[in-house]
Amino acid sequence: MQKMPAWADAVLVPLISLLLAAILSALVIIGIGENPVAAFRLMVDGALMRSAGWGYTLYYATNFMFTGLAVAVAFHARMFNIGGEGQAMLGGLGVALACLYIPWPHWSVSLIGTTLAAMLFGAAWALIPAWLQAKRGSHIVITTIMFNFIAATLLNYLLVNVLRPKGAMDPATARFPEATNLPTFRDMFSTADNVLFRGTPANVSFFIAVLACVLVWLLIWRTRLGYEIRAFGRSEPAALYAGISPARITMIALMISGALAGLMAVNTTQGEAERLILNSTEGAGFIGIAVALMGRSHPLGVFLAAILFGFLYQGGAELALWTTIPRELIIVIQALVILFTGALDNMVRMPLERLFLALRRKES
Amino acid sequence: MDFTTLIQLLDSTIRSATPLLLACLAGLYSERSGIFDIGLEGKMLAAAFFSAAVAFLSGSAWIGLAAGIASSVTLALIHALASINFRGNQLISGVAINFLAAGMTVLVAEAWFSQGGRTPSLVGLARFEPIKLPFADQVAEFPFLGPIYAELLSGHSILVYVALAMVPMTWWVLYRSRFGLRLRAVGEAPEAVDTAGVSVIRLRYQAVIICGVLCGIAGAYMATGLQANFTKDMTANRGFIALAALIFAKWRPWHALMACLLFGFLFAIETRFQKIDLLGVTLPLQFVQALPYVLTVVILAGFVGRATPPRAGGEPYVKER
Numbered sequence: 001m002q003k004m005p006a007w008a009d010a011v012l013v014p015l016i017s018l019l020l021a022a023i024l025s026a027l028v029i030i031g032i033g034e035n036p037v038a039a040f041r042l043m044v045d046g047a048l049m050r051s052a053g054w055g056y057t058l059y060y061a062t063n064f065m066f067t068g069l070a071v072a073v074a075f076h077a078r079m080f081n082i083g084g085e086g087q088a089m090l091g092g093l094g095v096a097l098a099c100l101y102i103p104w105p106h107w108s109v110s111l112i113g114t115t116l117a118a119m120l121f122g123a124a125w126a127l128i129p130a131w132l133q134a135k136r137g138s139h140i141v142i143t144t145i146m147f148n149f150i151a152a153t154l155l156n157y158l159l160v161n162v163l164r165p166k167g168a169m170d171p172a173t174a175r176f177p178e179a180t181n182l183p184t185f186r187d188m189f190s191t192a193d194n195v196l197f198r199g200t201p202a203n204v205s206f207f208i209a210v211l212a213c214v215l216v217w218l219l220i221w222r223t224r225l226g227y228e229i230r231a232f233g234r235s236e237p238a239a240l241y242a243g244i245s246p247a248r249i250t251m252i253a254l255m256i257s258g259a260l261a262g263l264m265a266v267n268t269t270q271g272e273a274e275r276l277i278l279n280s281t282e283g284a285g286f287i288g289i290a291v292a293l294m295g296r297s298h299p300l301g302v303f304l305a306a307i308l309f310g311f312l313y314q315g316g317a318e319l320a321l322w323t324t325i326p327r328e329l330i331i332v333i334q335a336l337v338i339l340f341t342g343a344l345d346n347m348v349r350m351p352l353e354r355l356f357l358a359l360r361r362k363e364s
Numbered sequence: 365m366d367f368t369t370l371i372q373l374l375d376s377t378i379r380s381a382t383p384l385l386l387a388c389l390a391g392l393y394s395e396r397s398g399i400f401d402i403g404l405e406g407k408m409l410a411a412a413f414f415s416a417a418v419a420f421l422s423g424s425a426w427i428g429l430a431a432g433i434a435s436s437v438t439l440a441l442i443h444a445l446a447s448i449n450f451r452g453n454q455l456i457s458g459v460a461i462n463f464l465a466a467g468m469t470v471l472v473a474e475a476w477f478s479q480g481g482r483t484p485s486l487v488g489l490a491r492f493e494p495i496k497l498p499f500a501d502q503v504a505e506f507p508f509l510g511p512i513y514a515e516l517l518s519g520h521s522i523l524v525y526v527a528l529a530m531v532p533m534t535w536w537v538l539y540r541s542r543f544g545l546r547l548r549a550v551g552e553a554p555e556a557v558d559t560a561g562v563s564v565i566r567l568r569y570q571a572v573i574i575c576g577v578l579c580g581i582a583g584a585y586m587a588t589g590l591q592a593n594f595t596k597d598m599t600a601n602r603g604f605i606a607l608a609a610l611i612f613a614k615w616r617p618w619h620a621l622m623a624c625l626l627f628g629f630l631f632a633i634e635t636r637f638q639k640i641d642l643l644g645v646t647l648p649l650q651f652v653q654a655l656p657y658v659l660t661v662v663i664l665a666g667f668v669g670r671a672t673p674p675r676a677g678g679e680p681y682v683k684e685r
Contacts, residue, residue, distance in 0.1 A: 141455055142604065142660070146658075157650035332467035
């Protein structure tokens with residue numbers, strides 16, 4: 001017998017967790033001597049009330065959709081990929097190399113090429129931790145953390161010593177050629193007398209992220225591979241008994257995860273910076289953890305949670321601009337969301353289950 | 365490389381290894397009891413901030429240390445609540461604690477000191493100053509052994525000696541005390557401990573609190589002994605390296621000391637040399653920086669022997685009915 005109706009499990013539990021995280025965040029804001037209501041109003045105003053705000057919110061949301069999906073796919077195979085950050089960095093390298101060294105005729109063709117490059121590089125960076133997990137039993141969590149650091153130093157080396165154009169001071173590649181510049185929301189949605197999304201980085205990669213959500217849904221719930229991933233995640237011995245190779249599923253799931261994280265770079269590197277810079281990921285790989293937990297590893301949930309975090313990210317930037325609240329507030333909120341929707345899930349779930357059981361008993 | 369340089373390098377090794385060692389032993393208690401802890405980093409960071417902040421405000425390094433330990437234990441208790449009482453995922457809880465510490469330290473530092481997420485510099489009694497071991501001055505002139513005693517062993521802050529003393533103490537607790545026997549048992553077979561009438565929850569709470577205390581000392585050492593203030597993200601992944609050292613040491617105290625000294629040596633090389641000339645090839649700085657992480661991966665890959673974690677590690681214990 002189900003203890004709780006499905007809608008409560010999918011909607012009520014995350015919402016209550018979110019509410020708890022919001023209350024604690026408000027207390028933190030009060031604790032540092034600011035007004036939480038005014039802060040929230042400022043965030044809504046800066047992130048949602050103008051098309052310029054939406055341009056940033058959706059730009060960040062694009063990153064978080066990719067990294068959230070990356071974590072979610074690994075979660076389905078009951079693995080915790082904390083390496084999204086490093087995989088996205090390597091994805092950026094793939095995008096940069098594709099943009100700089102291949103003469104693309106048009107942005108649409110280049111987009112196909114860079115998408116493939118980002119996926120390839122991201123998956124490749126997940127390959128070694130995946131292999132170590134599958135064959136040598138090294139814990140995926142620690143190896144992927146280490147690979148984040150190794151990716152950062154590798155990128156640092158390449159940008160300072162190899163890819164930096166002669167005479168340039170900052171560690172970054174040359175600007176990508178004009179033909180690879182992606183159309184922004186401003187180019188797509190503005191009319192002659194009504195300019196929308198002025199000066200914002202949201203670009204066509206948003207639609208790739210939405211497409212990725214749909215494809216991941218199809219993969220997980222409508223394909224044989226997705227079934228195998230879920231079966232493996234539920235019970236390794238049962239999967240083994242059903243003829244599913246644990247090593248194979250581990251490798252494939254983690255490489256899909258890495259490819260999704262790598263895709264983020266199309267948005268940041270090709271869409272926004274139009275060159276590869278140091279720290280282009282800005283912690284988005286980690287926010288993917290909160291997004292996947294919040295979204296219950298379901299693509300629709302990830303989509304909504306990514307937009308929520310896009311709002312928080314842009315709102316947090318507005319706060320840092322207009323008040324004395326530093327941007328790190330967003331890291332605290334992210335931590336609280338991970339804590340309540342992930343680790344303390346049962347704290348919310350257990351009383352709710354009891355409540356629903358009591359309600360049902362009264363009915364019968 | 366001459367003798368003086370070597371002594372200086374090893375001296376620096378001890379200093380870099382100290383926070384690693386404390387965090388590593390902290391993880392040892394927690395993981396031996398069956399609670400995985402990737403939140404060592406966050407606990408150290410919180411302790412580093414609160415020890416530096418309170419030491420500055422009170423003017424006493426010892427009060428700072430107490431505050432650091434208190435903050436670290438608070439985070440440890442959140443981890444315990446999530447992973448013992450509510451049977452949550454211990455890895456996710458650890459990740460949350462790391463982010464909580466990373467964000468809160470800067471937020472509170474800004475609110476208290478408005479110096480861009482740092483604390484003001486500590487002077488005098490607000491810091492743990494180096495202490496001289498007895499007769500260090502007299503034997504310094506003595507060839508070979510003199511510098512080893514005077515330069516290498518003497519002249520560290522008290523917390524370094526505390527960390528080193530923790531190694532035999534942990535060994536004794538783990539292998540010679542009743543608490544240690546139960547601790548090892550609860551990480552391997554909690555149901556057996558429960559059957560014997562010993563509370564699993566209570567044992568695990570004790571282990572997690574000890575873990576918090578040790579992480580607190582580690583963080584306090586970084587901010588008030590090694591450095592003279594707190595800076596944003598100052599623990600710089602030491603918590604994760606400590607975790608790797610713990611696996612390398614296969615959850616044993618003396619081996620943990622060796623593993624931490626090895627990683628400390630790598631950090632000492634990184635701080636001292638900008639690049640390394642090896643057989644005519646110049647290795648860039650970034651390569652040296654990546655060394656501890658690459659070494660960790662190689663260790664984890666099991667190329668230096670297989671490490672088996674405590675059997676019940678990461679599994680929440682559900683009492684049978």
